[in-house]
Amino acid sequence: MTLTKAELRVLLAIASGPITLKELASKMNLSKSTLSIILHSLERKGLINIEGKRPLKAKLADNKPTQLLRKILLMLPKNWTLKVLSGSSLKMLSALKVEEPQSPWLVQLKANVSRATLHRVLNELMEMLIVGKKKDGYFVSERFAVLKDFADEYFYLQNSTRTKEFNEKAVLAWSGVEELILATETFKGKCFGDFQLTGLARFSDYGLPLISSGVYHYYWPAKELELEEIVIHALKMGYDARELLYVIVLLKAHPFSKERLKRLAAKFEVSPIVEDILEFLQGEAKSYPFPSREEVEELCKRYFGGCEGDSEGKTD
Numbered sequence: 371m372t373l374t375k376a377e378l379r380v381l382l383a384i385a386s387g388p389i390t391l392k393e394l395a396s397k398m399n400l401s402k403s404t405l406s407i408i409l410h411s412l413e414r415k416g417l418i419n420i421e422g423k424r425p426l427k428a429k430l431a432d433n434k435p436t437q438l439l440r441k442i443l444l445m446l447p448k449n450w451t452l453k454v455l456s457g458s459s460l461k462m463l464s465a466l467k468v469e470e471p472q473s474p475w476l477v478q479l480k481a482n483v484s485r486a487t488l489h490r491v492l493n494e495l496m497e498m499l500i501v502g503k504k505k506d507g508y509f510v511s512e513r514f515a516v517l518k519d520f521a522d523e524y525f526y527l528q529n530s531t532r533t534k535e536f537n538e539k540a541v542l543a544w545s546g547v548e549e550l551i552l553a554t555e556t557f558k559g560k561c562f563g564d565f566q567l568t569g570l571a572r573f574s575d576y577g578l579p580l581i582s583s584g585v586y587h588y589y590w591p592a593k594e595l596e597l598e599e600i601v602i603h604a605l606k607m608g609y610d611a612r613e614l615l616y617v618i619v620l621l622k623a624h625p626f627s628k629e630r631l632k633r634l635a636a637k638f639e640v641s642p643i644v645e646d647i648l649e650f651l652q653g654e655a656k657s658y659p660f661p662s663r664e665e666v667e668e669l670c671k672r673y674f675g676g677c678e679g680d681s682e683g684k685t686d
Contacts, residue, residue, distance in 0.1 A: 371528050371548045373415075375456045380408050381430075382451065384418055385443060388429040391420075416527050435527055438520040445516070454500060454517060458483050461547045462491045463500075463510065464521035471507035479637050481547050532590060536565055543587060544606055544638070550590050551603055557586050564592040569604040570613065576624055577673050578616055597626050602634040605643055611659040614647070618661065619669045621651060622677040 373381075383389070383397055395405045409428060412418045419431050430436040442451055453459060458481070465480035466472065472480075478488045492508055495501035500514045510518045526542070529550040533542045540554040551568065560567045569587040570580055576597065587607055589595065595603075601617055609617070628648065635644035650656045670677035 371415075371525075372458070372460050373456045373524070375452055377408055377412055377415075378452055378456045380405070381412060381417060381439070382443070382448060384428050384430055385436075385439060388421075388427045390425040390427050392425060394428060414531075416531055433527060434523040435520060438516055438523060441516055442520060450498065454495065454498070455520065458487050458491050459495065460521050460524065462488070462495065463518050464525050464547050466501065466508060466510045466518065468510045468515045468518055469512050471504045471509045473507040475633070476636050477508060479633060482549065529590075536562070536588065536590075540588075546637075548591070551606065552588050552590070553607070554586055554588065555584055557582075558588075561592060562588065565590050566592045566595055568595055568600055569607050570616070572600045573604075573616060573620060575600075576620055578620055580616065596630075597624055598630045598634055601626075601631065602638050602640060602644070605635075605640045606638045609643065609659075611661065614659055615661040615665055615669065618647060618650060618666055619673070619677070621647070622666065622670060623674045 417431055418428050421427050461481045465477045502509055502511050525547055526545045529545040530542050533540045533552045537554050537556050540552045543553040544551040565588040568589040571586050573580055635641045
């Protein structure tokens with residue numbers, strides 16, 4: 371779902387203005403069949419429009435990614451643009467933050483890349499001064515914030531398109547690098563194509579059947595979701611006293627990995643509430659919207675016949 375260099379080369383050729391497919395094939399020295407495949411991909415990704423009948427013309431679509439691309443072309447050499455806005459570099463730019471250092475493991479987790487790719491791309495971007503490094507981690511330099519903006523808008527556009535493929539009325543609830551969570555009023559089972567039901571609706575898998583609010587959340591791309599992921603997805607979609615009560619009971623009743631929960635919390639930016647939940651499970655008092663100990667024990671008895679002790683001793 372990222373941009374390939376071949377796609378980006380064609381996209382940059384179109385950026386100067388509408389061009390016929392014949393002129394574009396000649397300019398790019400590409401066969402009609404190869405160009406057709408690339409143009410179809412760019413059109414599907416929402417970056418270009420093919421208009422007219424004969425001759426057909428290609429032009430940039432009018433959206434945030436293409437508007438940002440035009441800005442980038444005014445500030446960066448073409449060879450730089452080809453290098454940083456394609457492949458793993460594009461994923462890394464979206465995972466990083468502007469002037470806010472993040473640890474390598476977190477950047478890797480957000481970018482969905484291997485460790486070797488992480489360090490290779492970081493080194494390349496640092497050599498170009500696009501990425502900086504401090505003791506706490508890596509960040510995008512303010513001067514190149516537009517590159518991060520493009521990466522974010524590009525993946526948001528792809529995830530929005532993917533959401534509409536699920537259901538025209540579905541809404542993109544969270545956008546990541548080649549992954550998303552959508553919200554829909556349409557229930558399509560636990561697995562629908564490359565989408566997995568997640569969040570509160572999956573608590574029933576662990577013995578906590580909840581009355582549906584009429585909104586369901588699905589994660590893409592499909593994989594077998596683990597307890598920690600389902601909990602973090604639920605918290606990311608919002609939480610009140612009811613949600614917190616059920617999350618706490620679920621974590622008291624089932625073994626889970628604290629380390630994995632914390633890592634996912636950092637990725638989905640819900641670390642503060644997760645830290646509070648873990649402290650509550652270890653016996654610390656928390657005010658509303660946290661439940662009382664009596665509420666927790668009552669729910670544990672109702673669904674699990676009681677929860678022995680706290681989760682601290684059965685994690686990791």
